Amino acid sequence: xxxxxxxxxxCKIIGDVHGLNLEEEFNNSAEKIADxxxxxxxxxxxxxxxxxxxNLGYNEETIWYVKEFASLVEGRFDNILVLGIGGSxxxxxxxxxxxxxxxxxxxxPEQRNNLPRIFFLDNIDPDAIxxxxxxxxxxKTLVNVITKSGDTAETMSQFMVIKDLMEKxxxxxxxxxxxxxxxxxxxxxxxxxxxEGYKIFYVPDDIGGRFSVFSSVGLVPFALVGLDIEKMMxxxxxxxxxLKNTDIHQNIAAQYALIHYLMDTKKDKNITVMMPYSAKLxxxxxxxxxxxxxxxxxxxxxxxxxxxxxLTPVKAVGATDQHTQLQLMNEGPNNxxxxxxxxxxxxxxxxxxxxxxxxxxxxxxxKTINDLMRAExxxxxxxxxxxxxxTLTLTxxxxxxxxxxxxxxxxxxxxxxxxxxxxxxxxxxxxxxxxKNYMYALMGRAGYxxxxxxxxxKMGIMI
Ligand code: PA5
Numbered sequence: 001x002x003x004x005x006x007x008x009x010x011c012k013i014i015g016d017v018h019g020l021n022l023e024e025e026f027n028n029s030a031e032k033i034a035d036x037x038x039x040x041x042x043x044x045x046x047x048x049x050x051x052x053x054x055n056l057g058y059n060e061e062t063i064w065y066v067k068e069f070a071s072l073v074e075g076r077f078d079n080i081l082v083l084g085i086g087g088s089x090x091x092x093x094x095x096x097x098x099x100x101x102x103x104x105x106x107x108x109p110e111q112r113n114n115l116p117r118i119f120f121l122d123n124i125d126p127d128a129i130x131x132x133x134x135x136x137x138x139x140k141t142l143v144n145v146i147t148k149s150g151d152t153a154e155t156m157s158q159f160m161v162i163k164d165l166m167e168k169x170x171x172x173x174x175x176x177x178x179x180x181x182x183x184x185x186x187x188x189x190x191x192x193x194x195x196e197g198y199k200i201f202y203v204p205d206d207i208g209g210r211f212s213v214f215s216s217v218g219l220v221p222f223a224l225v226g227l228d229i230e231k232m233m234x235x236x237x238x239x240x241x242x243l244k245n246t247d248i249h250q251n252i253a254a255q256y257a258l259i260h261y262l263m264d265t266k267k268d269k270n271i272t273v274m275m276p277y278s279a280k281l282x283x284x285x286x287x288x289x290x291x292x293x294x295x296x297x298x299x300x301x302x303x304x305x306x307x308x309x310x311l312t313p314v315k316a317v318g319a320t321d322q323h324t325q326l327q328l329m330n331e332g333p334n335n336x337x338x339x340x341x342x343x344x345x346x347x348x349x350x351x352x353x354x355x356x357x358x359x360x361x362x363x364x365x366x367k368t369i370n371d372l373m374r375a376e377x378x379x380x381x382x383x384x385x386x387x388x389x390x391t392l393t394l395t396x397x398x399x400x401x402x403x404x405x406x407x408x409x410x411x412x413x414x415x416x417x418x419x420x421x422x423x424x425x426x427x428x429x430x431x432x433x434x435x436k437n438y439m440y441a442l443m444g445r446a447g448y449x450x451x452x453x454x455x456x457x458k459m460g461i462m463i
Contacts, residue, residue: 001238001239001242001397001406002239002252002394002395002396002403002406002407002410003252003394003395004252004255004256004392004393004394004395005392005393005395006022006255006256006259006392007022008381008384008385008390008391008392008393009022009259009263009337009390009391009392010022013385014385014388014389014390015388017388018267018269018334018388018389018390019388019390020259020262020263020266020267020390022259025258025262026248026249026255026258029248029258030247030248030249032421033246033248033251033254033258033417034246034247034248036254036417036420036421037243037244037245037246037251037254037417038246039420040054040413040416040417040420041054041244047205047206048206049206050206050207050208050211050426050427051206051416052204052205052206052207053207053208053211053212053214053215053412054240054413054416056204056207056214056215056236057214057233057236057237057240057409058233058237059204059214059215059233060233062215062216062219063219063229063230063233065201066201066216066219066220066223066229067223067229067230069179069199069201069220069223070220070223070224073142073224075114076142077116077140077141077142077177077224078109078116078117078137078140078141079116079117079118079119079136079137079140079141079142080116080117080118080119080141080142080144080221080224080225081119081121081132081136081141081142081143081144081162082118082119082120082121082144082146082221083121083143083144083145083146083155083158083159083162084120084121084122084144084145084146084147084155084181084217085122085123085147085152085154085155086122086209086210086290086294087148087208087209087210087211087212087213087217087290088146088147088148088152088155088181088209088212088217089120089122089146090122090210090213090283090286090287090290091212091213091214091217091218091287091408092120092146092213092217092218092221092222093120093122093283093286093287094213094281094283094284094286094287094408095213095218095222095227095404095408096118096221096222096225096227097280097281097282097283098280098281098283098284098399098404099222099227099280099399099400099401099404100118100225100227102279102280104117104118104225105117105118105119113226115224115225115226116142116224116225118221118224118225119132119135119136121158122154123154124154124157124158129158129161133162133165138162138165138166138169138170138177139169139170139177141177142177142178142179142224143159143162143163143166143177143178143179144179144180144181144220144221144224145158145159145178145179145180145181145182145189146180146181146182146217147181147182147187147189148182148183148187148203148207148208148209148212148217149182149183149186149187150182150183150186150187150188150189150190150191151187151188151189153436153439153440153443156188156189159189163178166178175196175197175198178196178198178199179198179199179200179201179220180192180193180198180199180200180201181200181201181202181203181216181217181220182200182201182202182203183202183203183205184202184203184204184205201216201220202216203215203216203217208427208429210287210290210291210294210295211291211412211427213287213408214232214233214236214405214408214409219232227401228401229401231400231401231402231405232401232402232404232405233405234402235401235402235403235404235405235406235409236405236406236409238402238406239406239409239410240409243409243410243413252410253410253411253413253414253417254414254417256339256392256410256411256414257414257415257417257418257421258417258421259337259390259392260272260311260337260414260418261418261421261422263337263390264311267390268335269334269335269336269337269390270310270311270312270335271311271312271313271314271335271336271337272292272311272312272313272314272336272337272339273313273314273315273316273325273329273336273337273338273339274288274289274313274314274315274316274339274341275316275317275318275321275338275339275340275341276317276318276340276341276343277317277318277319277340277341277342277343277373277376277377278317278318278341278343278346278399279317279320280399281317281341281343281399281404282317284341284407284408285313285314285315285316285317286315287408288313288315288411289313289314289315291313291411291412291415292311292313292415293310293311293312293313294429294432295415295418295419295426295427296309296310296311296415296418296419296422296424296426297309297310297311297431298310298422298424298425299430299431300424301422301423301424302423302424302425303423307422307424309422309424311418314336316338318340318373318376318377318380319373319376319377319380322376322380326380326383329384329389330383330384330387330389331387334387334388334389336389336390337390337391337392338384338389338390338391338392339391339392339393339394340377340380340381340391340392340393340394341393341394341395341396341407342377342393342394342395342396343395343396343398343399344395344396344397344398345397345398346370346373346399347398347399348370349368349370350368350369350370351366351367351368351369352364352365352366352367352368352369352372353365354366381393394407437451438451438455441455442455442456
């Protein structure tokens with residue numbers, strides 16, 4: 001099971017100025033936290049609460065349906081191309097990077113057990129799109145276009161470019177190479193997919209993009225590249241029992257959330273750094289950045305009072321970012337909480353050969369790269385402790401479907417708890433909608449003409 005060690009945020013370790021008296025704080029907030037957990041679990045099935053993601057670990061029907069599709073298309077495609085952005089891409093990228101063999105797309109078909117390569121297009125850089133199209137044989141590519149709203153301009157414009165090319169390359173058969181993941185009832189993609197006859201997977205109601213990784217948004221790509229989605233579900237189910245516990249002393253999501261909340265509101269530390277000591281986990285912080293930033297960065301609270309709250313998420317990877325960000329973490333402003341993710345057991349034990357024995361690097365010979373990673377992790381932890389910087393450590397036993405799913409699910413639950421502590425709507429994103437509306441106006445979408453000329457004037461000043 002995923003474990004959290006919070007002792008290095010405690011005042012007994014890092015001092016009263018920067019540390020919290022955790023025992024006291026947990027006791028003081030025990031009732032409030034219990035109420036929040038109870039309330040989230042009571043509201044989770046209620047339409048409009050956007051908490052359906054809390055049920056995804058139990059969605060056996062979707063698992064069955066997704067697995068059936070994956071076995072139906074097995075062996076037919078060399079490539080999976082996911083088109084999506086934000087919550088429709090980041091979970092998929094984080095989990096496939098974590099769980100597939102490293103450099104998956106560079107391996108031979110035999111090394112990949114004849115499973116397809118996987119690519120994510122989550123940007124609209126024309127050079128990048130064109131470059132990827134040079135790499136892919138569209139005849140052997142299954143395109144999975146994912147957009148819950150069904151009309152996100154970035155995703156749909158990519159789709160329009162690629163669909164057009166596919167039709168040219170494949171003729172009428174192109175439809176067999178496209179699947180759509182979108183809302184059940186609403187949106188342009190839903191209509192198009194029906195008209196065109198694409199296979200459709202649905203994003204259930206009341207699940208926002210950044211909480212959708214264990215819906216068909218993530219599960220379809222995962223199953224297509226051979227990941228064990230049932231194991232993910234059992235990981236979630238097992239930790240869910242713990243995360244439903246209303247006693248903060250037994251609930252790591254509640255502890256993680258409360259520490260971040262108090263560090264922000266009592267100790268002026270509103271930056272949350274996520275730093276896995278693992279290259280395979282390197283995109284988990286990207287996913288976390290969106291989860292934290294979009295969920296918690298809000299102008300108004302639930303009473304419509306202006307609050308301008310939020311935590312600023314920062315991504316880092318150990319040991320790489322010891323050589324980029326550690327200086328700042330240790331000696332810059334003491335305004336961050338750093339979360340380390342420690343992997344207890346790597347798949348590989350890699351020996352460092354005993355060479356160059358009589359040089360300054362001779363001490364490395366005979367040890368393992370694993371020893372070095374462990375030494376780097378603890379050295380960073382202790383150096384931050386020496387400098388009274390609060391840190392948390394999440395330990396994941398192994399990087400596999402079971403444990404990675406637990407990690408992501410726990411971070412989702414803690415985000416929901418944090419949203420309740422800040423008393424804000426965790427699940428909307430009005431600040432993103434505003435930009436979308438401006439973009440529609442500039443691109444000439446019907447209904448947005450009014451703001452276009454005023455916008456152009458402002459742009460003239462800016463550029
Ligand atoms: O978390 C969110 O809701 C957003 O990041 C969305 O996932 C993102 O804007 C993409 O939206 P859609 O899936 O509708 O294309």
